[in-house]
Amino acid sequence: MTKPPRKVVVTQKFFDDEAVAFLRGNDIEVEIATLPDGKTEAQLDIDDMKKLLDGAGGWIVGHANITRDALGALPDLAIVSRRGVGYEKVDTEAARELGRVVTIAAGGNDASVADQVIGMMISAGRRFREAQNAMNGGKWNILVGTDLYRKKVGILGFGRIGRSLARRLQGFEAEIMVCTPRLRDEDINAYGLSSVDFDTLLAESDYISLHAPLTPETRHIVDADAFGKMKPNAVLINTARGGLVDDRALLEALENGRILGAGLDVYESESDPSMKSVTDALIARDDVIAAPHAGASTHEGLARTNMIASVCAVEVIEGRMPPRECIVVDGR
CATH class of the missing domain: 3.40.50.720 (NAD(P)-binding Rossmann-like Domain)
Known part of the structure; x- marks a missing residue:
């Protein structure tokens, strides 16, 4: 050239x-x-x-x-x-x-996205949206949520944003579990991490945050089978890429009370317009904290x-x- x-x-x-x-x-x-x-x-x-x-x-x-x-x-x-x-x-x-x-x-954008993840974890765990919508309807009943403090947090993928999130989670004294192909010894020592397989991360995490790239291998890595392995009080956060999560399976899991809630900044409908009705149903829910792919913004x-x-x-x-x-x- x-x-x-x-x-x-x-x-x-x-x-x-x-x-x-x-x-x-x-x-x-x-x-x-x-x-x-x-x-x-x-x-x-x-x-x-x-x-x-x-x-x-x-x-x-x-x-x-x-x-x-x-x-x-x-x-x-x-x-x-x-x-x-x-x-x-x-x-x-x-x-x-x-x-x-x-x-x-x-x-x-590492810091901006990691901040958003923390905000979504707290908002979903403490049921902020559900509580505010109830208050707007005249119902001031207290909805009991769950702490982030000293909880088990699973991170799938551990690049720059995952490490930035881990630094923040240390302030909450969280037990941090990471599932990634290559976890460095210096990261384990710096953040007090434990390296786990995907099934362990699903089964033991109170909060799960996705930070993996979207590849043929990771597409729908969180599917109906994965939701079946999660705790009923678990919160799923996806600020990485739409397609890592099977959004139909997520909607079904929320509708059936299989998990507590979700924080979503990315959606399958971003690349597949046929999924728009699923996205619309997700973002309408009280147990979903939603943003329009704005984590870095x-x-x-x-x-x-x-x-x-x-x-x-x-x-x-x-x-x-x-x-x-x-x-x-x-x-x-």
């Missing part, structure tokens, strides 16, 4: 002035894209991308589906810079073969991820290496 154009297109909302100034200060033309009427970033097709990214060497992006065909239609594009940490919507094999770079904003978290994504774009356009922890694919 020839030297990339010094233009970066941003298709994400909430891109702050400091990140724009950083890009411009590095002699980068910045274009904050206006998406086609009625379309979200995830709904952009190849023709949309060609129009939005004409002459761009960098793309700061969130949830667009970036296929081999899309990359082939964007020959000037040197870097796909994700303002986030997931990259399952990018064809990374194609990116490598076509000589492109794919990066993530590693370390930018604090002022501070967005500022961090905007800047990291911008740094990655500048480094690649300049022909240098972006931060190592941010590199998913470097096909140069």
Whole structure:
């Protein structure tokens, strides 16, 4: 690939002035894209991308589906810079073969998502939504909830967000169990963890928080069988990826009182519109604390991820290496 154009297109909302100034200060033309009427970033097709990214060497992006065909239609594009940490919507094999770079904003949203998980654990365990809805209806009866203090918390996956969550759980004197293929000795020592298999995590946890990537192996890892192994007072938190949980099975488990509650920031309907009725039923429930895939969306978290994504774009356009922890694919 020839030297990339010094233009970066941003298709994400909430891109702050400091990140724009950083890009411009590095002699980068910045274009904050206006998406086609009625379309979200995830709904952009190849023709949309060609129009939005004409002459761009960098793309700061969130949830667009970036296929081999899309990359082939964007020959000037040197870097796909994700303002986030997931990259399952990018064809990374194609990116490598076509000589492109794919990066993530590693370390930018760990604290924000971990804070959200703690909030969801407490809110679901203490039945805050159910209590407030009852009060709005004139019923001020006390609903007895459950503590997070000194409870058993199971974490599935233990990357940056999982470690950030573990640090917070230490303040609650929680017993932290982790199920992950590779648990480092330094993490066990730092956070007082125990390494467990998935069945043990399901059976013993009072709270379960999911922090695994979505892969063919992890899709529906929490299914009807898994709910059958959980405690009846368990709370499930999913702020990772829709599809890790079988949402139909979750709805059934809640309807049957099989678990106490759930905190959800991601849903199967995000990638499968046929699941919308299931999502609607889940978020309508008193025992579900719901958010619209907003775990990273604090002022501070967005500022961090905007800047990291911008740094990655500048480094690649300049022909240098972006931060190592941010590199998913470097096909140069």
